[in-house]
Amino acid sequence: MKLLRRIRYLLNRGRLERELRDEMSAHRAMLATDRKTSFGSDLRLREESRDAWGWNWLDQLRQDLAYGTRQLRRAPGFTFTVVSILALGAGLNLAAFHIFNATYHSRISLRDADSLLRFVRQSRSSRSNTFPYGAIAFYRDNSTVFSYVATETSAGGVLAEDGPARSTFVSETYFPDLGVVPALGRLLDVRDSQPNAPPSVVLGYRFWQNKYGGDSEIAGKKIRLNDKSVEIVGVAPANFDGLAPRGTALWFPMTARPYLIEGGYGPADLSRADTAMYAKLKPGVPVAQAEAQLGLLTVELRNRSSITLEGEDVVRGESLLSARADLGRGRPVALLASLVFLILLSACANLGNVLLARGLARQRELQTRVAVGAGR
């Protein structure tokens, strides 16, 4: 009710103010006949009465805005300075944010990005993102909770023709499962993991652009890697750099490891924990159920004793997206935040200085205003 009245007062302000003025002047006229008390400044009084309507702030805001605009127009140099300081401050911050965003929050564009889990091993004292490949294979073959399991094994030490190239070994159905679409040719699939399959490689998009100039005839060519002949079957798309982004230049099937790397661990080797495990759960399976099953399988695996998983390890699943966001936490963020803060601080300090100088210049005007009882 009160709000409605208030709005009605705002809409009919002109008429209501006239009424108030008439009323008060009638009062004044009657007053004159019997005694003289000071009514005070008519304008001031009306302003005070109007205060009850609750819209004086609006008038003051409008006055301030008009006054500010007038002042800014009168001093174009000052206006220009202030606007540039603000623009620079805001622009630098925006740039810093975009750099940060591009570096740490590269959105992963995958069909199952939202539901993919990364599994980690956790014990009371430590935490590891990697498993022995054999353990993952065992989990995959003996569990019932997964739609699919995808693995990534990073390996340095693959020499391309002009130096080492960052390489990632992936599980047999890695690309088809994740639904990655090649930029050129085809991606790795089950064929490349057959025992007698010719050694094959998929190029990372950036590597293809930089080293081969985006050669569109590249699929089917043979190159030498680690002095072994390997056939390029295709190129990964620009927006895919693996589930854990690391700038992969060469993608190999897991089975190619013994061939490519002298004394390399084959996929059957169960001892070295160097492989990251990702999986999509079957529809309706809660993460806790998957973790429980992996726990049982871990015990069973330990009984077979061919694998050394530490005694207290618990396998936990976490959302891939939040795991990727974790990359951005810690030092880089603190660094960026302080950078942004410094930029803002210097912009504000500059602005403060300029305004202070302006304020000093206005001293005379303010004194005049006080003297004549005008608003400030």
Added chain:
Amino acid sequence: MPPGALGMLILRVLQTGPLHGYAIAQRIRQLSGEVLEAEEGSLYPALQRMLMEGWVTGEWGFSETKRRVRFYSLTKTGQKRLKQEIAEYEQVSAAIQGILRTA
């Protein structure tokens, strides 16, 4: 006049019937034996506030001297408000008197 009393007095003198601003001031002065003065400077802000709160309503008419003036009359919420203010005032006043008598 103690702060806050003006509102209560205005509501009280309106209880007997609609009055215009000048008459309200006069009535307060007369009834108080010329002790209390509803200063015009605070009367109109107070009246505007009451209009806004919905305790009184205003209606234009003509005074005894044929001037166009606004007559204020008490509403239901105004009645309630008056009762409440009187109750509060009496409580405080009794408390103050208690202290004055015993301390």
